[in-house]
Amino acid sequence: MILTISKSFRYEREIKKSRFVANAFHAASTARAMEFVERIKDPQASHNCWAYRIGGEYKFSDDGEPAGTAGRPILGAIEKQGLDRVVVVVTRYFGGIKLGAGGLARAYLGTAAECLRSADKQKILDYLTVKFEADFDATGSVHAAVEKQGARMVGERYTESGINAEIEVEENSAESLRTALLEATRGKGVFTIRSRSRNQAEGEKK
Known part of the structure; x- marks a missing residue:
């Protein structure tokens, strides 16, 4: 840390x-x-x-x-x-x-x-921006999984094949998010890591 x-x-x-x-x-x-x-x-x-x-x-x-x-x-x-x-x-x-x-x-x-x-101290956390693609009918499940995992939806667009979501998640929670999204879409989604960044966790003091 x-x-x-x-x-x-x-x-x-x-x-x-x-x-x-x-x-x-x-x-x-x-x-x-x-x-x-x-x-x-x-x-x-x-x-x-x-x-x-x-x-x-x-x-x-x-x-x-x-x-x-x-x-x-x-x-x-x-x-x-x-x-x-x-x-x-x-x-x-x-x-x-x-x-x-x-x-x-x-x-x-x-x-x-x-x-x-x-x-006063606060953590510096590593974040990943990931892309998740799924069918239209999985949109609600994708949103629910993102919220439950404490991640953040930073972009969302729709294509002919379905939803294309851009999500920011703490790096050590990325695998858990991936599992949750694939379970929510019954294994039909595509999870891709796009970029990595380092940000502060606001208000977290030690």
């Missing part, structure tokens, strides 16, 4: 007089992630370090901190919690005491991790 955060979240703490402020945001694309980074950056801060992971894409920045002490640990916090479509910016206001490379890495990792742990 893959999770994302359901809404932006802010977390702040002080470490040896330096103030670390983490802001986490859900981003469906790299463009949205970078928009958030630019919006959150504080030009008055010592450093604005960030990282994002969106599907197979990831990127991070140390923003002037020693290499490997900020951006990579922030990305590690995202990955360790199994999150996707997430961007985190950790802003540091230097307090006059140097933390050293190890101390910096722990500070950025810990601040990002606590921010993400405290944020």
Whole structure:
């Protein structure tokens, strides 16, 4: 199960007089992630370090901190919690005491991790769009099966041979839907997978 955060979240703490402020945001694309980074950056801060992971894409920045002490640990916090479509910016206001490379890495990792742990989560679900073809007299049975399986009819047209339905269903429920539709049409329907997409399950928090 893959999770994302359901809404932006802010977390702040002080470490040896330096103030670390983490802001986490859900981003469906790299463009949205970078928009958030630019919006959150504080030009008055010592450093604005960030990282994002969106599907197979990831990127991070140390923003002037020693290499490997900020951006990579922030990305590690995202990955360790199994999150996707997430961007985190950790802003540091230097307090006059140097933390050293190890101390910096722990500070950025810990601040990002606590921010993400405290944020509301929701699942990211994989969906399939399937096509189902059946005779006209099976139309009512097809609709009933789709509703019972918790799937969604997203398109419907009629041809000379019968009904041609386009249905969206959660991937792990696709086989159950296929079985229900074939039973409803006494094995006379044709079930075809058309496409796959990844969407959020609205309101499902953890």
